[in-house]
Amino acid sequence: MKTSILAWMQEGSVTIPSLLISEYRSLKLNEYDLAIILNILEYAHKGNNFPTPEELSSRMTISINECTDLLRKLIQRGYIEIIEENSPDGIRYEKYSVEPLWEKLIEQFLLKQQNEKEMSRKSEEV
Amino acid sequence: MKTSILAWMQEGSVTIPSLLISEYRSLKLNEYDLAIILNILEYAHKGNNFPTPEELSSRMTISINECTDLLRKLIQRGYIEIIEENSPDGIRYEKYSVEPLWEKLIEQFLLKQQNEKEMSRKSEEV
Amino acid sequence: MKTSILAWMQEGSVTIPSLLISEYRSLKLNEYDLAIILNILEYAHKGNNFPTPEELSSRMTISINECTDLLRKLIQRGYIEIIEENSPDGIRYEKYSVEPLWEKLIEQFLLKQQNEKEMSRKSEEV
């Protein structure tokens, strides 16, 4: 029993900003985009920073080709990017970065905050 | 600046078992099911334990009717359930429970563990 | 087995800003302050927003009186505060708020960022 609970625990968890779940639609993402992003985050959490379309597709209800296509569009539209890094022993490798997505999410958050402020100001004026 | 970071922080985050992200397909869920479940968890985190199809649909790319339909199917197939509770002042209210989903996820985890054990046993016999 | 894993899962987890762990000393807090704050957060997570010194002390290595004393000092020094709220049925109740602590943590973060910027500017000038 102890072993099973430990193994369950070691599968771990991913902590996601609430706003990604509540605002992905406002960011012009759909449910497939959300699922692919969550899987990129989950793979990164397990140490795989550049999952292949095969790996991503194996966990999703879409084909490898559709996965490649989704990834390409997310990169073109500026949600994720491929960056190059050097390992300690000097080997270059590629990894996905979701930093552009976080920037968009923060922009959306600031916009929402400003709208709410204006709405509360207007309702006070009435 | 301080106020903005505090407001950002207060939006909070949701901690999700990694296995839900990597195994939803094995559980016969699709990307819309995943997104609706994440939104139910996110609403619960904010204190709303029984979001309406309107509330869920407003964050998703699907219509209210499609949302109602998805919820009904998730209940029929035994992933989520509606339970009744009493508030401290005796008023009955309904809420979603995702406990059945966690049970399915644990079953899937135990099955996967057993398969891996058998595979490693077989590869040792060879 | 399934029941045990489910029970383990339902104990849940608390997500804490990394900076609270790495900067509590810079915020002039000690290890007892940190532990009491973590327990206030953990009780809140379980729905108890105003744990008594008895409840807090029962989980710590200090006496109820020492706990009362620590809480009083944290309030006096502006890390936590007691706020009053109304329940839906109009009953007033008290709860701890750690918002002042988050504000201090954000101030510390902004200060650290500024220092790092100045240090990197100075090292460029040399």
Place this chain on the structure above:
Amino acid sequence: MKTSILAWMQEGSVTIPSLLISEYRSLKLNEYDLAIILNILEYAHKGNNFPTPEELSSRMTISINECTDLLRKLIQRGYIEIIEENSPDGIRYEKYSVEPLWEKLIEQFLLKQQNEKEMSRKSEEV
């Protein structure tokens, strides 16, 4: 503003089992042990799997010598261990593992569950 929120976000958070916070005392740990363990987890989260007593002490209210002493006792008493691993390019390195702590926490959880079951059985018999 966007840059500051992004920097704040990238500081990240650490997700800790609620039971570690509520049960460290039952595990015969004190507040210094808890703080050192949280810092080991936080350093690991940032990619440093073998923080030195200097690094740990710099975040705590205790001296480097006291830190070394605490670490030694935690290892002797079987809460953390030092394990050796090989990097992809064959270099051996040491890291802390808190797996023994999780095992003790799970044992404590199972014990507590059993006690509660017995107490509810006894109260039914009365």
